Amino acid sequence: MTIKELPKEEYLLKGHAACAGCGPAISLRLLFKALGNRIIMVVPACCTTVIQGPYPFTSSAVPLQNILFESTGAAASGITAALHQRELDDITVVGWAGDGGTVDIGIQALSGAAERGTNFIYICYDNEAYGNTGMQRSGATPYGAWTTTTPTGKRERKKDMPMIMAAHKIPYVATACTSYPLDFVNKLRKAKAIEGTKYIHLLAPCPTGWRYDTGKTIEMGRLAVQSGLWVLYEIENGKFKLSSPSDRLIDKSKRKPIKEYFASQGRFRGLKDEDVEKIQKWVDEDWEQYRNLMSNSASDLTLYGKI
Amino acid sequence: MAQMIIDTANHIAGYAARAARVKVVAAYPITPQTTVVEKIADFVENKQMDAEYIRVESEHSAMVACIGAAATGVRTFTATSAHGLALMHEALHWASGSRLPIVMAVVNRAMGAPWSIWPDLSDSLSQRDTGWIQFYCADNQEVFDSVIQAYKLCENEHVFLPAMVCLEGFILSHTYAPAKIPDQEKIDAFLPEYKCGWTLDVNHPYSHANLVSPEWYMEFRYMIQEAMENAKRLIPQIDREYGNRFGHKYGGLIEKYRCDDADLIMLTMGTMGSDAKLAVDKLRKGGQKVGVARVRVYRPFPVEEIKKLAGQARMLTTIDRHISFGMEGFLAAETKASLYNQRERPLVAGFIAGLGGRDVTSETIQKIAKKSLKSMSAGKVEKETEWVDLRE
Numbered sequence: 172m173t174i175k176e177l178p179k180e181e182y183l184l185k186g187h188a189a190c191a192g193c194g195p196a197i198s199l200r201l202l203f204k205a206l207g208n209r210i211i212m213v214v215p216a217c218c219t220t221v222i223q224g225p226y227p228f229t230s231s232a233v234p235l236q237n238i239l240f241e242s243t244g245a246a247a248s249g250i251t252a253a254l255h256q257r258e259l260d261d262i263t264v265v266g267w268a269g270d271g272g273t274v275d276i277g278i279q280a281l282s283g284a285a286e287r288g289t290n291f292i293y294i295c296y297d298n299e300a301y302g303n304t305g306m307q308r309s310g311a312t313p314y315g316a317w318t319t320t321t322p323t324g325k326r327e328r329k330k331d332m333p334m335i336m337a338a339h340k341i342p343y344v345a346t347a348c349t350s351y352p353l354d355f356v357n358k359l360r361k362a363k364a365i366e367g368t369k370y371i372h373l374l375a376p377c378p379t380g381w382r383y384d385t386g387k388t389i390e391m392g393r394l395a396v397q398s399g400l401w402v403l404y405e406i407e408n409g410k411f412k413l414s415s416p417s418d419r420l421i422d423k424s425k426r427k428p429i430k431e432y433f434a435s436q437g438r439f440r441g442l443k444d445e446d447v448e449k450i451q452k453w454v455d456e457d458w459e460q461y462r463n464l465m466s467n468s469a470s471d472l473t474l475y476g477k478i
Numbered sequence: 479m480a481q482m483i484i485d486t487a488n489h490i491a492g493y494a495a496r497a498a499r500v501k502v503v504a505a506y507p508i509t510p511q512t513t514v515v516e517k518i519a520d521f522v523e524n525k526q527m528d529a530e531y532i533r534v535e536s537e538h539s540a541m542v543a544c545i546g547a548a549a550t551g552v553r554t555f556t557a558t559s560a561h562g563l564a565l566m567h568e569a570l571h572w573a574s575g576s577r578l579p580i581v582m583a584v585v586n587r588a589m590g591a592p593w594s595i596w597p598d599l600s601d602s603l604s605q606r607d608t609g610w611i612q613f614y615c616a617d618n619q620e621v622f623d624s625v626i627q628a629y630k631l632c633e634n635e636h637v638f639l640p641a642m643v644c645l646e647g648f649i650l651s652h653t654y655a656p657a658k659i660p661d662q663e664k665i666d667a668f669l670p671e672y673k674c675g676w677t678l679d680v681n682h683p684y685s686h687a688n689l690v691s692p693e694w695y696m697e698f699r700y701m702i703q704e705a706m707e708n709a710k711r712l713i714p715q716i717d718r719e720y721g722n723r724f725g726h727k728y729g730g731l732i733e734k735y736r737c738d739d740a741d742l743i744m745l746t747m748g749t750m751g752s753d754a755k756l757a758v759d760k761l762r763k764g765g766q767k768v769g770v771a772r773v774r775v776y777r778p779f780p781v782e783e784i785k786k787l788a789g790q791a792r793m794l795t796t797i798d799r800h801i802s803f804g805m806e807g808f809l810a811a812e813t814k815a816s817l818y819n820q821r822e823r824p825l826v827a828g829f830i831a832g833l834g835g836r837d838v839t840s841e842t843i844q845k846i847a848k849k850s851l852k853s854m855s856a857g858k859v860e861k862e863t864e865w866v867d868l869r870e
Contacts, residue, residue, distance in 0.1 A: 208680060208683070211680070225691050226685075226691070229685035233680065234678040234680060234682075234683040235683070236546065237685065237687040237688050238545070239572055241538065242538065242542035244539070245539030245540075245546070248546065249544060249545060249549075249550070250550045252530035252532055252543070252547055253530075253548075253551060254550055256529070256530055257550070257551060279536060283536070287533065
């Protein structure tokens, strides 16, 4: 598929309240195009609370249930159960939550929904901090990043949420990035066709929080992927597979230096050379893990057999 | 034919959920609620109930799953106790604010710390301001009847609010007593198909519960207050209609016993209302003109009924199985609040009894009545709040 083949219909309406250059808003528009309008959105407290606009307006042309911060997974379970009772199983239920609402406060309800096999797609749109409340640190904030609650840089690593979801042995886990729209659309469409819990972790650059020019959102996401800091992959029934363009980056020499990524954003201004070295070591370790997963998946042994 | 069963109030709550043709149940286990949801799980798995049973990972998720299901157009039920209810607190506000007619059995249990599994009303009364209607039951039959009545009320277009049906742990929850389960067709005739003010509908897409500015928020709150006032009007009607069809009536908002000529009326809630009746009979035999009024519905609070009682008695005594620390029991506080603007007010004395499952027998209540009668003769209340049977 090409960009031109995407549906013309717009279900994210004009006049929404996202910041200029908002990565999540770009991806939300694509999500609607990928999944169509026979969907029910479940949205906890997050930037999309604001993006959709205040009562009596909305920028969503599909039904959207706003729900408590920590409870997206639980709401989706209730909605899918009711749809099943009403014999409306063809409607797709979509959880759309930020990183705080997913990896921190919402992890319990999400884990519960996944363990119960709730038939829905959950997308964590990850801008690596609590954006809606003014950029406080979350469990998804990367090491070294400035946030309003880590003014000298975060001292802990980013939580590996997609792998936590893979440990639930759900049928589909994928990573995505705002800067690779077709990859995201294809993954959504694949997820829609699968029965059970589907989890997509979307890196969604945020000019307001990451401190870069609003015109550079796509560039930021590309740099994250090209430097190997954010890796695009799928785990389908336990089979791990790198997605393009991450697949060719298994060769370390093809990856851009991570320094370039850090230099492009104000939030990493405090990062020292030794921090960059430390992060590079972690990135290399992560890639070793992906290499192992690939070789496991190539044999009969799936990732789920390993966990 | 209606069926007579002998079972625990918890199981009977499960029977009521089935009789109401609930479509989605989401629940998490907690003592002493567990046997409610075990009964429902049994019904669902043995195909005696056509419902989805979502085995959630917490009470917070139980309430949110009910919110999601109710918003998607089906009747929902859950049950919890004490800490489970407290964990739901935020979601309780979301349910009433969303105007969803969810019904929940609350099996009353004392709050920790320290741990207690025994009953008092501090769990549900702590949720007073969440916008939920609250029924308090005195026996197993009333649990069944109140669940059915609650759906009838909550799904009324002038109400559209959620309701708790409260029953005290162990005293009712695990005690076998007879109850009549009416014919399903008769229940269906009384309680029509699920109705809600709105649903998540792909053909009519809206954003629900999105951000509301100060320009509108107060109006949404006022509508909940109006719905509560409507509920106050409708509860006695529904109770009468139910009584005419099925033979049990509970006085609507407040159940009165020998109040008509009483000098002293004791106000109670829950099972203490039954024990108080025995106490009243004994005191009456001794020549004391005593009555008891059981507040069956605590939210909306029966202000007008309390005023009426105040108009006919020389003294009101409240017995709270609850304490609002730093003040007094809610029943005491709200009884007094109801009467403040009355030109003539009786004396009001407050007693705290039965916290954490301490027995409140008819003897305890007789003791309270005798103390109250003394205050009445003296024309003044020495102590605003007195703790009953407290260790020295």
